[in-house]
Amino acid sequence: MKNEMTPRERVMTALNLGQPDRVPWIEAYVHSSLENQILGRSGAKPPGAQFTDEIHEKLCLDNTSYNFHAPLYAEIEQHGDLKLVRAPWLKSWEDLEKLKRWLPDNTQDSFYEEAKAHLKRKGDYAAVCCLKIGVANTYNSMGYEDFIYNLTDAPEFIEACFEAWGEWCSRTIERVNEMDFDIALVAEDIAFQQGPMVVPAQYEKYIFPFCKKMFSQISKPVIYHSDGNYTGLLDYVLQYGVKGIANLEPPCTDIYKLKETYGKKVCLVGNIDLHYTLTRGTPEETTAEVREKLERVGKGGGYIIASANGITSYCKPENVLAMSAAILKYGVTERVSA
Numbered sequence: 001m002k003n004e005m006t007p008r009e010r011v012m013t014a015l016n017l018g019q020p021d022r023v024p025w026i027e028a029y030v031h032s033s034l035e036n037q038i039l040g041r042s043g044a045k046p047p048g049a050q051f052t053d054e055i056h057e058k059l060c061l062d063n064t065s066y067n068f069h070a071p072l073y074a075e076i077e078q079h080g081d082l083k084l085v086r087a088p089w090l091k092s093w094e095d096l097e098k099l100k101r102w103l104p105d106n107t108q109d110s111f112y113e114e115a116k117a118h119l120k121r122k123g124d125y126a127a128v129c130c131l132k133i134g135v136a137n138t139y140n141s142m143g144y145e146d147f148i149y150n151l152t153d154a155p156e157f158i159e160a161c162f163e164a165w166g167e168w169c170s171r172t173i174e175r176v177n178e179m180d181f182d183i184a185l186v187a188e189d190i191a192f193q194q195g196p197m198v199v200p201a202q203y204e205k206y207i208f209p210f211c212k213k214m215f216s217q218i219s220k221p222v223i224y225h226s227d228g229n230y231t232g233l234l235d236y237v238l239q240y241g242v243k244g245i246a247n248l249e250p251p252c253t254d255i256y257k258l259k260e261t262y263g264k265k266v267c268l269v270g271n272i273d274l275h276y277t278l279t280r281g282t283p284e285e286t287t288a289e290v291r292e293k294l295e296r297v298g299k300g301g302g303y304i305i306a307s308a309n310g311i312t313s314y315c316k317p318e319n320v321l322a323m324s325a326a327i328l329k330y331g332v333t334e335r336v337s338a
Helices: 007-015 032-039 053-057 093-102 109-120 135-142 144-153 155-178 200-215 231-238 255-262 283-297 317-330
Strands: 063-067 074-079 082-088 126-131 183-187 222-225 244-246 267-269
Touching (some): 007 126, 109 155, 135 155, 135 200, 155 200, 222 267, 231 255, 255 267
Parallel strands (some): 183 222, 244 267
Antiparallel strands (some): 074 082
C-alpha cells in the first residue's frame, strides 16, 4: 500500500479525528487462554503486559497494552484470566486507613521497571497505558449497594475514599506522564446496560469534580472506557478533555447515532459485540458486523475499531481471526471513504 502508516501513526491519526490508511484496531487486553489458541502455542506474557508481542503475528492489532490499574481492596476470586470480587473489604473509616497502608508502594523506581522494559519492545505500535483513577476502585472495594447507600447517607466517606485512591493514582500518573506511552486508557465503569450507575445529580456533585481533577493530571491523550450505556453522561465525560470514548457496548449503545452527534468532537472506539458476535456467532457473522462498522463509522475518520471491552477468554478464536481479516480487507481508506 502506498504511504502505508505505522500502527502508531494510524492510531494517533484516528484519535485526532483524521482518516488513516486503514481503520486502526486496538484492545486493552487479550486473555492468555484465548491468545494461546490463536497462536497455537503458549505465549510468553511479561509482567504488566496485557497481551504478548507475538499476538501481532496473527492479529493486525495496532497497539501494545500495559496494565497500571490500582488493585482492588477486596478478596478476589480468579478463574483463569477473569477476576471477580468475592468479598469487598472497604466498609468503614478504619478500613480506609488500612487501605492506605495496604496499597503497593508506587514511589519507588522499581515499581515502574517492568513498564520501562515493555516500552523498549513497543516498536512502531501505539503504546497504551491502562489506568484507573479511583471511582471504580471505590465501589468495587466497597460493594455497589453500600456505595449507593453511602452516596446518600455518608457522602463524606465516599469522598475520602476517592481521595485515598486518587492520591495513589496521582503518583502513578505523574510517572506515566514522563514515560514513552502514547495513550492513556482510563477505565472507570459508570453505567449498566440500562443507563448510568448513579443519577446525574449525584454524578455531577460527587464523581464529576473528582474525575475532572484526576483527568487534568494526565498529559497523554486519553481514551475513556466504561461498560454499559453512558451516553447520558457523555457531556460530562467530554469535559475531561478526552480524545476518545470506548468501548461503546452494543446493543445498548447506538454507535451510528453517536457518530452523527459526537463524531466531530471525539474519536469513537469499539462496539464489536461481545454478547453474541465474537463469543457465540460465526466467522461470517463477525465479518459482516466488522465490515458494517468499518464502512459506516470509519467513514470520514475518527474511528478505532475494538471489541466492546477486550478480547476475552470466551471469545471464539476463529471469530477473532475473522475480525482481523475483515479489518485488513474492508478497513482500508479506499473502502471506508467510498
